[in-house]
Amino acid sequence: RLVSHVSVRCVAAPEKSEVTTRVERNKNFAKLQAGYLFPEVARRRREHQAANPDAKLLSLGIGDTTEPIPPTIVNAMRDAAIGLGTREGYSGYGSEQGQSKLREAITERLYAHVGRKPNEIFVSDGSKCDIGRLQLMFGADVSIATQDPAYPVYVDSSVIMGMTGEHNGEDFDGITYMVCRPETQFFPDLSKAERTDIIFFCSPNNPTGAAATRSQLTELVAFAKKNGSIIVFDAAYALFISDPDCPRTIYEIPGAEEVALETCSFSKYAGFTGVRLGWTVVPEQLRYADGFQVMNDWNRVMSTIFNGASNIAQAGGLAALSDKGWAEVQDLVAFYKENASILKKTFQDLGFTVYGGSDAPYIWIEFPGRKSWDVFGEILERCNIVTTPGSGFGAAGEGFVRVSAFGHREDIEEAVSRFKTAYKSA
Numbered sequence: 001r002l003v004s005h006v007s008v009r010c011v012a013a014p015e016k017s018e019v020t021t022r023v024e025r026n027k028n029f030a031k032l033q034a035g036y037l038f039p040e041v042a043r044r045r046r047e048h049q050a051a052n053p054d055a056k057l058l059s060l061g062i063g064d065t066t067e068p069i070p071p072t073i074v075n076a077m078r079d080a081a082i083g084l085g086t087r088e089g090y091s092g093y094g095s096e097q098g099q100s101k102l103r104e105a106i107t108e109r110l111y112a113h114v115g116r117k118p119n120e121i122f123v124s125d126g127s128k129c130d131i132g133r134l135q136l137m138f139g140a141d142v143s144i145a146t147q148d149p150a151y152p153v154y155v156d157s158s159v160i161m162g163m164t165g166e167h168n169g170e171d172f173d174g175i176t177y178m179v180c181r182p183e184t185q186f187f188p189d190l191s192k193a194e195r196t197d198i199i200f201f202c203s204p205n206n207p208t209g210a211a212a213t214r215s216q217l218t219e220l221v222a223f224a225k226k227n228g229s230i231i232v233f234d235a236a237y238a239l240f241i242s243d244p245d246c247p248r249t250i251y252e253i254p255g256a257e258e259v260a261l262e263t264c265s266f267s268k269y270a271g272f273t274g275v276r277l278g279w280t281v282v283p284e285q286l287r288y289a290d291g292f293q294v295m296n297d298w299n300r301v302m303s304t305i306f307n308g309a310s311n312i313a314q315a316g317g318l319a320a321l322s323d324k325g326w327a328e329v330q331d332l333v334a335f336y337k338e339n340a341s342i343l344k345k346t347f348q349d350l351g352f353t354v355y356g357g358s359d360a361p362y363i364w365i366e367f368p369g370r371k372s373w374d375v376f377g378e379i380l381e382r383c384n385i386v387t388t389p390g391s392g393f394g395a396a397g398e399g400f401v402r403v404s405a406f407g408h409r410e411d412i413e414e415a416v417s418r419f420k421t422a423y424k425s426a
């Protein structure tokens, strides 16, 4: 009997050396330089708390919602859950693509005006999960480009899938990093970018908070068309956009349906980070080089390795898209936007160079010449506040720190007071 790779301690027998199986490890994992960013931030937070047991830590690190789910939405999930306890209300496995009425509601609320149809909307258990499944669908032989800095899942999932080479000390060989820094308004210089099969693009961008303009996204779509690339457009924060010149979906750009799929989520809209509900749009017009519809393979992935989003979560999503629920969603987003505005102004008044925070729930603060993890540690020590180091999002994030606006208002105000005390003469 093969025992798994654990040290086996048998009471009766003497301690044996470590026993292993004969299964080779996926070599791609060894390319990763550290654990995933947010568990590492959490580890350092726990370490600091252990060393300072009386400290009241405030978390402006991971972008996790904090406010209660609004009544229309939570009542719908409550009723769905109660219904499962009755013969007429019970339901088992649902469509892997999502309940039709939810697909229709997402389309009606967010995409009908740009030509998308319910059969192109695939409901899931969240956008991060879909990114991993999209990588599985694309396979290891595609070439990848991503904004830098960016949501770490794009790079880490590409490494795990075997789409990259080794880490070269700064970043991974085989990935095209499209640097997004202040000098180019956080939009990549596409004239210098190599052709890749897949382009991960997030707007509003996590972590910089920059929302791409219509002309920038028009340039991106043209770039993808010219190169025959597929854009994975991550719109997880689209509802935070106030600037009318910044599209909330890539499909506001004519022709995008031929080169882009879009992933989005109820996480930051309805406080569903723990409920788990998202979707990915795969247009009928999106085709591989051989003309095969991408939608067909995405459907095959979702029906093969996913058994559908929770029926309770879907009931909540449907309620969120009702007129009443959507008004409550807007109020939630406005609450976090106000947090962002308070934080942004605080850092500006303290003399920092600050980006983001207007069309996104993230504030991107520059610490010229400083190492991000050092600044992270300094803020933790001086303010007992958890942030996220910019270098955790890519090499171009070095010298920056991300501050999240997800928090109770009293915690945001306490954080502001602590920052003012600690950095009054920045």
Ligand SMILES: Cc1ncc(COP(=O)(O)O)c(CN[C@@H](CCC(=O)O)C(=O)O)c1O
Binding pocket: 038, 061, 062, 063, 064, 125, 126, 127, 128, 129, 151, 202, 206, 234, 236, 264, 265, 266, 267, 273, 277, 278
């Ligand atoms: C751009 C982007 N896409 C997708 C997600 C996740 O969407 P779900 O539908 O909830 O799966 C996040 C959350 N990013 C947060 C949380 C950390 C993480 O997801 O690893 C953040 O960046 O702090 C995100 O920033």
